[in-house]
Amino acid sequence: xxxxxxxxxxxxxxxxxxxxxxxxxxxxxxxxxxxxxxxxxxxxxxxxxxxxxxxxxxxxxxxxxxxxxxxxxxxxxxxxxxxxxxxxxxxxxxx
Amino acid sequence: xxxxxxxxxxxxxxxxxxxxxxxxxxxxxxxxxxxxxxxxxxxxxxxxxxxxxxxxxxxxxxxxxxxxxxxxxxxxxxxxxxxxxxxxxxxxxxxxxxxxxxxxxxxxxxxxxxxxxxxxxxxxxxxxxxxxxxxxxxxxxxxxxxxxxxxxxxxxxxxxxxxxxxxxxxxxxxxxxxxxxxxxxxxxxxxxxxxxxxxxxxxxxxxxxxxxxxxxxxxxxxxxxxxxxxxxxxxxxxxxxxxxxxxxxxxxxxxxxxxxxxxxxxxxxxxxxxxxxxxxxxxxxxxxxxxxxxxxxxxxxxxxxxxxxxxxxxxxxxxxxxxxxxxxxxxxxxxxxxxxxxxxxxxxxxxxxxxxxxxxxxxxxxxxxxxxxxxxxxxxxxxxxxxxxxxxxxxxxxxxxxxxxxxxxxxxxxxxxxxxxxxxxxxxxxxxxxxxxxxxxxxxxxxxxxxxxxxxxxxxxxxxxxxxxxxxxxxxxxxxxxxxxxxxxxxxxxxxxx
Amino acid sequence: xxxxxxxxxxxxxxxxxxxxxxxxxxxxxxxxxxxxxxxxxxxxxxxxxxxxxxxxxxxxxxxxxxxxxxxxxxxxxxxxxxxxxxxxxxxxxxxxxxxxxxxxxxxxxxxxxxxxxxxxxxxxxxxxxxxxxxxxxxxxxxxxxxxxxxxxxxxxxxxxxxxxxxxxxxxxxxxxxxxxxxxxxxxxxxxxxxxxxxxxxxxxxxxxxxxxxxxxxxxxxxxxxxxxxxxxxxxxxxxxxxxxxxxxxxxxxxxxxxxxxxxxxxxxxxxxxxxxxxxxxxxxxxxxxxxxxxxxxxxxxxxxxxxxxxxx
Numbered sequence: 001x002x003x004x005x006x007x008x009x010x011x012x013x014x015x016x017x018x019x020x021x022x023x024x025x026x027x028x029x030x031x032x033x034x035x036x037x038x039x040x041x042x043x044x045x046x047x048x049x050x051x052x053x054x055x056x057x058x059x060x061x062x063x064x065x066x067x068x069x070x071x072x073x074x075x076x077x078x079x080x081x082x083x084x085x086x087x088x089x090x091x092x093x094x095x
Numbered sequence: 096x097x098x099x100x101x102x103x104x105x106x107x108x109x110x111x112x113x114x115x116x117x118x119x120x121x122x123x124x125x126x127x128x129x130x131x132x133x134x135x136x137x138x139x140x141x142x143x144x145x146x147x148x149x150x151x152x153x154x155x156x157x158x159x160x161x162x163x164x165x166x167x168x169x170x171x172x173x174x175x176x177x178x179x180x181x182x183x184x185x186x187x188x189x190x191x192x193x194x195x196x197x198x199x200x201x202x203x204x205x206x207x208x209x210x211x212x213x214x215x216x217x218x219x220x221x222x223x224x225x226x227x228x229x230x231x232x233x234x235x236x237x238x239x240x241x242x243x244x245x246x247x248x249x250x251x252x253x254x255x256x257x258x259x260x261x262x263x264x265x266x267x268x269x270x271x272x273x274x275x276x277x278x279x280x281x282x283x284x285x286x287x288x289x290x291x292x293x294x295x296x297x298x299x300x301x302x303x304x305x306x307x308x309x310x311x312x313x314x315x316x317x318x319x320x321x322x323x324x325x326x327x328x329x330x331x332x333x334x335x336x337x338x339x340x341x342x343x344x345x346x347x348x349x350x351x352x353x354x355x356x357x358x359x360x361x362x363x364x365x366x367x368x369x370x371x372x373x374x375x376x377x378x379x380x381x382x383x384x385x386x387x388x389x390x391x392x393x394x395x396x397x398x399x400x401x402x403x404x405x406x407x408x409x410x411x412x413x414x415x416x417x418x419x420x421x422x423x424x425x426x427x428x429x430x431x432x433x434x435x436x437x438x439x440x441x442x443x444x445x446x447x448x449x450x451x452x453x454x455x456x457x458x459x460x461x462x463x464x465x466x467x468x469x470x471x472x473x474x475x476x477x478x479x480x481x482x483x484x485x486x487x488x489x490x491x492x493x494x495x496x497x498x499x500x501x502x503x504x505x506x507x508x509x510x511x512x513x514x515x516x517x518x519x520x521x522x523x524x525x526x527x528x529x530x531x532x533x534x535x536x537x538x539x540x541x542x543x544x545x546x547x548x549x550x551x552x553x554x555x556x557x558x559x560x561x562x563x564x565x566x567x568x569x570x571x572x573x574x575x576x577x578x579x580x581x582x583x584x585x586x587x588x589x590x591x592x593x
Numbered sequence: 594x595x596x597x598x599x600x601x602x603x604x605x606x607x608x609x610x611x612x613x614x615x616x617x618x619x620x621x622x623x624x625x626x627x628x629x630x631x632x633x634x635x636x637x638x639x640x641x642x643x644x645x646x647x648x649x650x651x652x653x654x655x656x657x658x659x660x661x662x663x664x665x666x667x668x669x670x671x672x673x674x675x676x677x678x679x680x681x682x683x684x685x686x687x688x689x690x691x692x693x694x695x696x697x698x699x700x701x702x703x704x705x706x707x708x709x710x711x712x713x714x715x716x717x718x719x720x721x722x723x724x725x726x727x728x729x730x731x732x733x734x735x736x737x738x739x740x741x742x743x744x745x746x747x748x749x750x751x752x753x754x755x756x757x758x759x760x761x762x763x764x765x766x767x768x769x770x771x772x773x774x775x776x777x778x779x780x781x782x783x784x785x786x787x788x789x790x791x792x793x794x795x796x797x798x799x800x801x802x803x804x805x806x807x808x809x810x811x812x813x814x815x816x817x818x819x820x821x822x823x824x825x826x827x828x829x830x831x832x833x834x835x836x837x838x839x840x841x842x843x844x845x846x847x848x849x850x851x852x853x854x855x856x857x858x859x860x861x862x863x864x865x866x867x868x869x870x871x872x873x874x875x876x877x878x879x880x881x882x883x884x885x886x887x888x889x890x891x892x893x894x895x896x897x898x899x900x901x902x903x904x905x
Contacts, residue, residue: 002601002641007705009605009638013612014283015698020616021276022690025681027268028621028663028670032628034275035659036612039635041283046642047705048290052714055721057731058643060714062170063289065735066238067647069747070282072813072890073245075654076754077275079897080249082666084256084268086900087761088676089669091261101866109867113854120752120850124843163742164860164868170718170739210838212767216760223753230746242746249753253760264761265676287704293713312704 007047013040027085031078038074042067104151105161108176108233111144111184115226119250122219127211128204130218135199138192141225145184149583152181158587168236169294175235177587179441183232183359186445189569190351190452191225197456197562198344213257217344223250224348231356237285237295237368240360241278244324248274251353254345255337263340270337273323273330277357280320284313288368300368301589314369321364324357327381327418328388331411335395338410339403343459346403350410350455351448358417358444365421366437370590371428378422385418386524393531397538402458402468405535406451412528413447413494416440419509419521424590426516434585435515439508441584446501446573450493453566457486460559461543476543482560484543489567491536493574496529501573504581601641608634621670625663632656645809646732649801653817654894661824662898669773727876729807736811737879741868745857748850748886751893755846759837762901770834772899777830787829794822802887806880812887819891824898834899846896849889856882 013036020033045063052060118137122130151159158177167173176184202217204210227246234240248271256267289295291310292303304310326334338349365373392412399405420440424433460483461476462468477484493502506525513521585591611631618624632655639648682690719731719739726738736744759771778784798818805811826832835842856878860869870878 005601005605011698011701015694016612019694023687044286050642051712054714055717057716060716061731061735062715064644065732083758083761083900088264089673116749117854120847123847165866166739172742219756253757290708308707309704312700
């Protein structure tokens with residue numbers, strides 16, 4: 001039940017994030033939308049992990065570890081995108 | 096896979112990944128001057144590792160394996176180098192090595208000079224692209240491959256914006272958004288596949304997935320994501336400004352290698368994980384997009400006013416050829432025809448890598464010599480920069496598919512597979528694409544050979560010119576290699592496994 | 594329906610509402626504020642999914658550091674104006690995009706509901722193999738043992754991201770300190786926090802790292818806390834970051850991934866496989882690598898939030 005609820009929430013977040021990414025022209029909003037999309041993907045992994053509860057563990061640790069790595073990589077991507085947007089906003093047409 | 100999870104030479108592809116990655120990290124404390132030396136020292140080592148991998152794969156007639164930490168999949172991770180990996184590892188080592196030597200003129204740090212920003216960034220980014228490409232080629236786990244894709248993006252994006260002008264920053268931002276969207280869709284598909292099969296190992300997945308709904312949705316998401324990163328039309332819009340905006344050495348690796356990393360992962364997905372699952376219509380659709388890319392990309396290249404943009408649109412077109420192999424593989428599975436399509440597609444990836452790197456380097460030299468890269472002001476380039484113009488022409492032969500070039504061999508294999516498979520319409524596309532390519536290559540040569548215009552010739556840059564010419568010659572000579580040698584790329588084809 | 598299920602639905606509904614608020618917000622600043630709340634609630638979702646390690650990471654990085662980064666960015670963009678190189682889509686386009694995205698969600702939802710039951714799981718294999726690593730936390734076992742290559746590469750990704758961000762420095766600011774100058778806060782809650790919190794934060798981070806071997810926690814969470822402790826005095830204008838050319842700073846970012854790679858090669862030479870740990874020495878090796886890695890990740894995370902040097 002919990003896995004299904006959050007799995008479906010993940011599916012919804014993917015759609016919402018995708019919408020923001022395609023329909024909003026503001027770069028910072030696109031970066032936020034990308035993070036919503038990423039959050040949705042991680043929730044799908046989380047639901048898959050919870051469904052894999054076995055051997056005395058409440059969830060399969062492999063997808064959980066993947067999410068941990070994924071969150072850090074997504075954060076690095078966010079910082080790169082933000083730095084690029086700020087650099088572009090403050091660019092005065094000279095390097 | 097062997098029972099102990101490793102083959103004797105399995106450490107070769109491992110080193111081919113880890114040495115550039117270690118070099119990339121070490122470049123940060125070393126600083127530009129020593130990073131440059133480290134990168135140049137790693138080049139011959141990487142080339143030897145790629146050669147060794149190819150020889151070992153060819154000799155064994157089977158893929159090389161290395162199970163990390165002795166943990167075999169599904170719990171652990173493995174690297175797997177097959178013929179496709181070996182061929183592309185070689186192409187990557189040659190292109191990166193040539194680019195590194197070429198780039199010393201622009202990104203070298205003389206003794207005593209302070210560290211410049213571009214030089215600080217260039218060498219670790221080049222090593223990062225190399226390590227990430229190699230990782231994408233030998234990763235046998237879908238999440239390891241995801242990390243490879245992100246490494247590739249993070250190394251490629253700053254390269255696009257290296258000169259810091261507003262327009263290249265905007266191109267880099269657009270590229271980054273496309274690339275991030277592509278990898279997140281890929282990761283979503285991987286989550287579903289794990290939910291279906293309880294593993295992300297490519298070889299194990301191949302035996303565990305069927306045509307059920309989650310698998311189909313996962314395949315669609317991952318394919319869409321990888322197409323965005325490979326820049327197959329209509330997802331190509333980010334490519335021309337990004338590849339044309341980077342410095343010449345950057346453009347060379349972006350066009351030659353970065354888009355190929357995601358393409359190889361697409362092959363792993365379709366002919367490894369999903370072998371036999373996608374229907375014929377899916378292959379036809381990919382090839383139709385490829386055909387549109389060949390025709391529209393070539394026409395766009397014909398219309399470009401600037402050399403670098405022309406070469407970038409040529410990349411959009413040449414990527415299209417890669418996708419013609421999909422319906423041809425499906426037409427007559429497990430036959431000589433499928434083998435021809437497979438070899439043709441991979442040969443196209445390799446020969447385009449060499450030719451396009453040569454072309455971007457040559458265009459960069461020409462632009463440096465005459466001070467701009469506008470086609471209408473190219474008159475006299477034949478006198479001011481004869482070697483780069485010759486390089487452009489030779490690389491053009493490969494892109495057109497004129498014998499005896501590597502491009503000819505690739506397109507000939509695809510063409511004969513199309514006719515044998517009863518899909519003659521793709522043969523027409525290949526021929527039309529060759530003519531259009533001839534058109535834009537001729538346009539540049541004609542403009543360059545026209546007399547007058549240019550002032551006194553600038554000082555020659557002998558080593559960079561020789562490097563670019565060498566790459567172009569290699570791309571032509573590739574076609575003289577006996578076809579039997581290309582049997583290498585058939586080793587470990589997963590759609591052939593019982 | 595139990596209380597737990599009710600909580601699931603309430604958390605999910607709140608997350609959904611916040612996500613919609615983010616993409617529909619008129620002001621970028623509002624969207625960022627909603628996004629930080631979204632990150633915090635996601636932490637609760639992870640607790641409900643029995644993923645405490647992820648919940649800690651989400652709170653520290655997804656809400657904490659991301660919030661710092663994005664709020665700072667929104668404030669700077671409010672001054673300069675955001676660069677917009679594309680026109681907003683027309684109404685018909687927005688509707689088409691909405692339908693396409695709803696289709697993706699529907700297909701994905703159907704796929705999730707159609708996942709096989711009973712679900713495949715590697716949990717039994719993890720439990721069976723964990724004693725070989727002498728660790729009690731299965732997630733740490735996966736990160737530092739079974740899938741250690743991914744973790745190693747991810748540490749390299751962070752170092753690469755620092756290089757990539759510094760590569761965006763304007764030429765005339767090259768060599769300066771990363772980040773922009775903060776007004777000095779001499780009094781008020783921020784100044785107080787910036788002075789009082791770091792010692793406690795460092796102790797908490799050390800604890801989180803230490804227990805990570807056997808309980809939820811580990812290097813990512815500890816590194817995020819350390820990074821925040823370093824960023825606090827900077828935000829309060831009490832301390833300036835070192836210049837990007839500082840040798841110790843660059844070495845600090847690189848030493849963690851390099852130590853991990855070195856450990857990997859040690860395994861290749863001594864045990865015959867990259868990242869293989871010597872029998873009996875697995876836990877000691879892992880802890881040693883984790884301590885160094887935590888420091889490097891903390892410095893890298895802080896530098897990523899700071900961004901490139903700004904022309905002053």
